[in-house]
Amino acid sequence: MASAMTSKVSEIEKLAMDIGNTKDERRIPKLLLRMENILNNATAGTAAAAAVKQDIWSFDLLPLLLMAMRRDFSNVVGTWETGVKLAELAYRLMVNIYVTKAEDPEETFEKKLVPQFCENMLVLAKRLQNCYCEAVEKKLYSEMSSDKLLQCYDRVISFLVNYLRQKRTMISHTIHSPWFLQIFVTDDPETPVSTLKLLRSCISYQADLCRTMDKALFDSLMEEMIYDLATGDSAELAGETIRTLLAIVRNYPDSLEALIMKYSGLRLLLTKWTGQVTFGRELQDFVRLLDAKSGDRATMELKIRAATMIQSYWRSFKVRRELKKANKSLAKFQRKFRQRQQARKKQSETTRMRRELEYEVAIRRRKLLAEKREMEVKLMSTLPASTVRTHVQKQQEEAAIRIQARYKSWRERGKLEERKNMAKVVRATVTIQRAVRRWLRAIQYERMMEKLKRIAPISDETRAEIMDSIQRQQYISKPKERNREELTSQYRSSQAMMHEFIVNSLRAPKEDLEREALLSRLETDAQLLMSAPKLEEALESDVYKFTSNSTPAQIHAQSRHRLEMRRLQCTDTNWWRALQFEEDDEADDESKYLERRTDVMYIDGRIY
Numbered sequence: 001m002a003s004a005m006t007s008k009v010s011e012i013e014k015l016a017m018d019i020g021n022t023k024d025e026r027r028i029p030k031l032l033l034r035m036e037n038i039l040n041n042a043t044a045g046t047a048a049a050a051a052v053k054q055d056i057w058s059f060d061l062l063p064l065l066l067m068a069m070r071r072d073f074s075n076v077v078g079t080w081e082t083g084v085k086l087a088e089l090a091y092r093l094m095v096n097i098y099v100t101k102a103e104d105p106e107e108t109f110e111k112k113l114v115p116q117f118c119e120n121m122l123v124l125a126k127r128l129q130n131c132y133c134e135a136v137e138k139k140l141y142s143e144m145s146s147d148k149l150l151q152c153y154d155r156v157i158s159f160l161v162n163y164l165r166q167k168r169t170m171i172s173h174t175i176h177s178p179w180f181l182q183i184f185v186t187d188d189p190e191t192p193v194s195t196l197k198l199l200r201s202c203i204s205y206q207a208d209l210c211r212t213m214d215k216a217l218f219d220s221l222m223e224e225m226i227y228d229l230a231t232g233d234s235a236e237l238a239g240e241t242i243r244t245l246l247a248i249v250r251n252y253p254d255s256l257e258a259l260i261m262k263y264s265g266l267r268l269l270l271t272k273w274t275g276q277v278t279f280g281r282e283l284q285d286f287v288r289l290l291d292a293k294s295g296d297r298a299t300m301e302l303k304i305r306a307a308t309m310i311q312s313y314w315r316s317f318k319v320r321r322e323l324k325k326a327n328k329s330l331a332k333f334q335r336k337f338r339q340r341q342q343a344r345k346k347q348s349e350t351t352r353m354r355r356e357l358e359y360e361v362a363i364r365r366r367k368l369l370a371e372k373r374e375m376e377v378k379l380m381s382t383l384p385a386s387t388v389r390t391h392v393q394k395q396q397e398e399a400a401i402r403i404q405a406r407y408k409s410w411r412e413r414g415k416l417e418e419r420k421n422m423a424k425v426v427r428a429t430v431t432i433q434r435a436v437r438r439w440l441r442a443i444q445y446e447r448m449m450e451k452l453k454r455i456a457p458i459s460d461e462t463r464a465e466i467m468d469s470i471q472r473q474q475y476i477s478k479p480k481e482r483n484r485e486e487l488t489s490q491y492r493s494s495q496a497m498m499h500e501f502i503v504n505s506l507r508a509p510k511e512d513l514e515r516e517a518l519l520s521r522l523e524t525d526a527q528l529l530m531s532a533p534k535l536e537e538a539l540e541s542d543v544y545k546f547t548s549n550s551t552p553a554q555i556h557a558q559s560r561h562r563l564e565m566r567r568l569q570c571t572d573t574n575w576w577r578a579l580q581f582e583e584d585d586e587a588d589d590e591s592k593y594l595e596r597r598t599d600v601m602y603i604d605g606r607i608y
Helices: 002-021 025-032 034-041 047-058 061-068 079-096 108-137 146-166 168-175 178-184 191-205 215-231 235-251 254-262 266-273 282-292 295-382 385-454 460-476 484-530 540-546 551-570 575-596
Strands: none
Touching: 025 034, 025 061, 025 079, 034 079, 047 061, 061 079, 061 108, 079 108, 079 146, 108 146, 108 168, 108 178, 108 191, 146 168, 146 191, 168 191, 178 191, 178 215, 191 215, 191 235, 215 235, 215 254, 215 266, 235 254, 235 266, 235 282, 254 282, 266 282, 282 295, 484 551
16 A cells, blocks of 8 residues: 555656646646546545545645646647546546645635636636637638537536536636626527526526626626527527526526516517427426516416426326225225135035035945845854854944943043043142242241341441451461472363363263164154054064164164073973963063052053
């Protein structure tokens, strides 16, 4: 950053030296344009750019630039384009340079350079206007055509407009400048368009400009605009003139009466431009103001027209909004109606299909029952009487069991509501007991605090005795002084313990994950084994339910299997008797275990 700033400063110094050493004044504008490249190379907002602007102010290059804008650029390299570039560079510096009071104690920038910049911009615009008029009238063949000169003039005026937008205190000074009146009063139909835009912009930036303007200057401007309307044939110039007059009348209503009294044929003159597309609504507004013949009346009519327009816009907006709401409501109603119709149709179709299915199922069930009964009757006719009696008795028992099951389920369902109420009562009782216990604890705490409050404060003598005993105890039990070896050994032992703790803490998460994974696998395998079917009902597809992916479970099962096979080989009895004997032993062990455990309950095959 420092090197960059040094290079920029050296360039400004070199430029100042070159300008001071030059003897040909025609080379000064080209030398000043080198500042544009220096500013472009410096990044905006950085310290380098600020240093460049500071050096430009320190070496008085800005006043020199403003002085160079007043010269005739027809004999300079680049002609008037060089002048426009200097104007752009001056505008850029005037906007971006910030001068403090310490750097400019006499306020030269605000009091001299700012008015000089506005004045020089008008001078440059006037000379461009003269060159353009000569090029158009005499049809001179020079390095720049009339179109380029007009573009240069428009650019200079736009720079001045942009600067006045930011520096509004210079608007009055710019308008009262004699150079402004000189560029305003011209017979050329092209350049006044930009000049009128400048005047209209100044009026919009400063509302009281027309009231504070010099009367002679105001009359001269009005006469020139009326003259352009009367003698000019350019629709663009006429439109810009009408817009400027409309802005003047709206900001300074008193000028309307003077305009009507002084230029009585203005209303008739405007009929020449009626129907032109270029004007838009401005011509109608200006004609309406002229018909009012009074500033107050024009203001009132303008307000009435604005109120009428607002009311019409509001009513149209309200109607469109209501229509939009009505369309949305109608669309929503139709959509809901169709959805409801489809839902009803679908529901009726579903109900019909369900009823048909239920009817078919009932018919099929009756048919199956009839076939089953017919088959049973045929089978029973072939069996002996004793077997028939046994079969009938078995059917009666099955029917009785079903009836009992249905009755028990009905009875339990009847008790379900009572059990729910009992559960609610139990929960309410528990809640009340907890609240009572909290209340009792609060009362006990308050009583304890009251007892503490009743304890009398100790006296100063007792407090002194207690402090003496505390200090004596501290002196007796003061920490033992240790030498450097003991402290070193203690430090090393603590470091070893910390290292062991860190190692164990790093190892513990991994062990916990392995333990959780093993427990989840064991739980999954146990659930699979518990949900497995009985051995006599097992199929080949159920083999995976009797297998376990856990290595400890596999090893344990393999060892148990080997021990069992050895025990069966050592005994003389059959293997199934041995298994039966073992099951009986396990049942006896379980009953003995339950008898020993007095803290468990065995209800309905479950341990509580």
